[in-house]
Amino acid sequence: MSTQKLRKERIDRGIKVRSDGLYALMSLRELSYLTLPRFVLIAGMLSLPFLMPDMYWQRVISIVCIYAILALSFDFLAHYVGLVSLGGAFFIGTGGYVAGILNSYYGIPPVLTVPLAAIIGGAICTLMLLPCLPLKGVYFAIVTLMYPLFMARIIEAFDLFGGTDGLAGIDSFSSAFAEQYLVICTVLIFLFGLRRFVTTDMGLIFTAVMDNDQAVKASGINITKYKALAVFIASSAGCMAGACLTHIYMWSGISQFALDFSILPIAATVIGGAGTLAGPVLGCFILVPVSELLRDFGTLRIVFYASVLVGFILFRSDGIMVFMQRKYEQFERWTKI
Amino acid sequence: MEILVYGTINSVSLALMGLGFAMVYGISRVPNFAHGALYIICGFVTWTLFQIVGLSYFVAIILSLCVNGILGMSMYRFVLIRVRGMSISEIIASYAIGLVILEGLRFGGFRGMTYTLPVFMEGSLMIGGVPVDYHRVVMTIIGVALVAGLWVFTHYTRIGLALQGMAQDERAAMMLGIDSDFMAMVAMGFGAVLAGVAAILILPLGNIVVESGYHVLIMSIAVCIVGGLGSWMGAFFAAFIIGYAQILTVVYIGSHFQMVVAILAIILTLILKPSGLFGQQKELEERV
Amino acid sequence: MNQDMAEPILQMDKTSKSFGGVQALRDVSFDVFPGDVLGIIGPNGSGKTTIVNCITGFVKPTSGRVYFKGEDITGRQPHKVADLGVTRTFQIMRPYYSLPAYKNLVIPLFSPRAKRTGGWRGGGRLGNRQTIAIDILEEIGFERDSYIPFKKTSTLPTGYLKRLELARCLALKPEIIICDEVFSGLSMSEIASMVPLIQRLQDEGITIVMIEHRLRELFQVANRVMVLNFGQKLTEGTPTEVMADEKVKEAYFGSEEVEEVMIYA
Structure with a gap:
């Protein structure tokens, strides 16, 4: 009766065990076991613009994707390189302003400004963060938290690029579909690209830097170079997102350095599952629409996602993605002990 | 003369803001990013108790300080204790709590109207030909007295020494029978009370606005970083450096740059000497 | 001994290092010749690890120079030193x-x-x-x-x-491996299997600097030993010379241990 104790057992599915190594793929079933989640994700993302009922929700999709790119860049930097950057807004703002300046001052069309902003903005961010790269942990987090505030104040104080009014009248994308597919494809490319990248030999260097930077130095590798490279990858992703944002709203201003862009991607990463790369994207797809629904309530949405964030840090610190992965790859049963 | 007087006043108010943050980090190594929120909430609680409930001003202040202390302690007891030691989670969690409080207050209707607390003493006096109102004088005196009191407290009382011991080596302190979690909780409550004291001293000079919560957070980080994280005497001296620098920029360059000075101080200190002016951390620990 | 014939591969010249007020190293100089196994011994806190850090660039010496094959590598960044072939554990x-x-x-x-x-x-x-x-x-x-x-x-x-x-x-x-206490924390059998490995590396022409507390095993592999005390070089020589040195006995070894080790060596 009550003296009988039960224990939950988790066992890997046989198919997971066999398909873990690359060589063991023996049947279509195993192949589809591996590819199904990826296929569902890709197909789902690509069909989103058709599924959304109206303009408003299509716009929300674009915003979700922009946050997803930011969250990806945060996750990559924090959990694969060990640099916790609280400055997502710095990337967004820099990218947004670069795109805005290129478009409104030089008349370059959005097709070119987005990749240009990614490269130029990434370079600017990397250069500005270069002196901070030797910093660790809390120190790096604080300094990156300060950068967006600093940029906003500088632009305000010197009245640069339209000052507090920002740059208005920037070209939008040619059509809503172009806009959405651009951001969706960017998310997919970054997601799968980064997942592949972190398992390459060069990706291993980043993990090693996170684990133990002294040993990497003793192995004759210049860690500043690799950290700078990682920051460049992450910041150019963020800048690209910023450039898209500028063209979507046809405006760039100091509110692009606002806290939202720093805190929401972090919340999404924690909720989705830190260090999984797919988790942050998932987290954005949950958080951003809900916070859009709360838009009428003003600042309540910040309260909402900050409290969700605290809740997840406390009670589910491994995130939804890890939970789903476990359900997919293992089965559970109660056994007597 | 004006620069000297207002520089001192500004510095003391910065020191008041930063003291709680420095205290908490120094003892429990928790970067309390909800510091600004604790500051603002103390102001609002005092205002509510004073204006709406109708208590006397003094009682309202005491009560709100108690509320703040309890808030700080429960923040540690229920949230931060679970992420203790993971510095990034500590930052994110405490910052998120701060956001909840601040934006909750903003949503809860504390906007539009102006909320002010009464000053302690009306009138003003002349110091070297510069008019200074009594409240600022009182604030400066209390601020300096507070720092002196804290120094005595941490050097001569039992609990103060325990806190200091924990600040230096948590594990060793634990082996000597100091309950580190309890002490961290006390420190957190203490930091919250200090934030409250700062709020009650500084807020009567202006309106209570939610934005100043972020402002206070940045200023206290600036003070602590420049002074060296974990060293609250350093924070006190750094407050004077930043305080005078700010007044000088306001006088010679423009008030727009007041915040830039603080942020620039943070960034430059971290780049050039991350352990700050008076920091105790070894260089190898924070640098790669 | 090949001191007179060969150029030293690694040279430390009057190197000092102080941390704050503590003088960790005081005018330490020594040469390492190609093919050597140099043992560095000394009590805890005598500055052994600081020597490693100074050579490999993890710490910048306060004064003095470090040369690798005649090239000045003082204060070079760790990855550049490692790039020359000076590696450490x-x-x-x-x-x-x-x-x-x-x-x-x-x-x-x-x-x-x-x-x-x-x-x-x-x-x-x-x-x-x-x-x-x-x-x-x-x-x-x-x-x-x-x-x-x-x-x-x-x-x-x-x-x-x-x-x-x-x-x-x-x-x-x-070209050089500087081993910072590779034997410490190992069981006797594990050490016994490490010793041939070190000897094989020596045979391959890799110069080895060993910092050790396990004297018995060190004296099996090392052909020269340097003794440090309080950041200063006490003496240098072959294992037997060092053992016989009165200064070393007084300053460092417990007398019983010396007897024991000497019998073994």
Whole structure:
């Protein structure tokens, strides 16, 4: 009766065990076991613009994707390189302003400004963060938290690029579909690209830097170079997102350095599952629409996602993605002990 | 003369803001990013108790300080204790709590109207030909007295020494029978009370606005970083450096740059000497 | 002894280092010749690890110079020193705990030096890093058949971690390996299996500097020994010379231990 104790057992599915190594793929079933989640994700993302009922929700999709790119860049930097950057807004703002300046001052069309902003903005961010790269942990987090505030104040104080009014009248994308597919494809490319990248030999260097930077130095590798490279990858992703944002709203201003862009991607990463790369994207797809629904309530949405964030840090610190992965790859049963 | 007087006043108010943050980090190594929120909430609680409930001003202040202390302690007891030691989670969690409080207050209707607390003493006096109102004088005196009191407290009382011991080596302190979690909780409550004291001293000079919560957070980080994280005497001296620098920029360059000075101080200190002016951390620990 | 014939490969010239008010090293000079196994001994806190840090660039000496093959490497960044072939192990082991053992070696194999030299036994050409990594590990004592190279580093016992530290140096095809207490924390049998490994590396022409507390094993492999005390060089010579030195006996050894070790040596 009550003296009988039960224990939950988790066992890997046989198919997971066999398909873990690359060589063991023996049947279509195993192949589809591996590819199904990826296929569902890709197909789902690509069909989103058709599924959304109206303009408003299509716009929300674009915003979700922009946050997803930011969250990806945060996750990559924090959990694969060990640099916790609280400055997502710095990337967004820099990218947004670069795109805005290129478009409104030089008349370059959005097709070119987005990749240009990614490269130029990434370079600017990397250069500005270069002196901070030797910093660790809390120190790096604080300094990156300060950068967006600093940029906003500088632009305000010197009245640069339209000052507090920002740059208005920037070209939008040619059509809503172009806009959405651009951001969706960017998310997919970054997601799968980064997942592949972190398992390459060069990706291993980043993990090693996170684990133990002294040993990497003793192995004759210049860690500043690799950290700078990682920051460049992450910041150019963020800048690209910023450039898209500028063209979507046809405006760039100091509110692009606002806290939202720093805190929401972090919340999404924690909720989705830190260090999984797919988790942050998932987290954005949950958080951003809900916070859009709360838009009428003003600042309540910040309260909402900050409290969700605290809740997840406390009670589910491994995130939804890890939970789903476990359900997919293992089965559970109660056994007597 | 004006620069000297207002520089001192500004510095003391910065020191008041930063003291709680420095205290908490120094003892429990928790970067309390909800510091600004604790500051603002103390102001609002005092205002509510004073204006709406109708208590006397003094009682309202005491009560709100108690509320703040309890808030700080429960923040540690229920949230931060679970992420203790993971510095990034500590930052994110405490910052998120701060956001909840601040934006909750903003949503809860504390906007539009102006909320002010009464000053302690009306009138003003002349110091070297510069008019200074009594409240600022009182604030400066209390601020300096507070720092002196804290120094005595941490050097001569039992609990103060325990806190200091924990600040230096948590594990060793634990082996000597100091309950580190309890002490961290006390420190957190203490930091919250200090934030409250700062709020009650500084807020009567202006309106209570939610934005100043972020402002206070940045200023206290600036003070602590420049002074060296974990060293609250350093924070006190750094407050004077930043305080005078700010007044000088306001006088010679423009008030727009007041915040830039603080942020620039943070960034430059971290780049050039991350352990700050008076920091105790070894260089190898924070640098790669 | 080949002091008179050969140029020293590594030279430390009157190096001092102070941390704050503490003088960790005081005017220490010594030469290391190609093919040497130099042992550095001394009580705790006598500055042994500081010597390693000064040579490999993890710490900048307050004064004095360090030369590698006549080239001044004082205060160079650690990765540049390692790039010259001056490698080190860490006293507190620093493997990459989140990676499997063989992937730990992918990191040094990714370095510019490994690309130039092809790594240990690479013969100037670098192939697939992961297979080379496993080969190196097998040669240094990780049994391939037991899947130990594929295990997560955090699950490995100390003996393997110490070998992994050595392997990380070897992957760079080093000229010098500076071992910071590779024997400490190992059981007698583990040490016994490490000693031949060190001797084999010496036979291959790799110069070795060993910092050690385990005198008995050190005296088996070292051909010269330097004694440090309070950051100063006390004496230098062959193991037997050092043992006979009265100063060393007084300053450092407990007399019983000296007797014991001398009998053994």
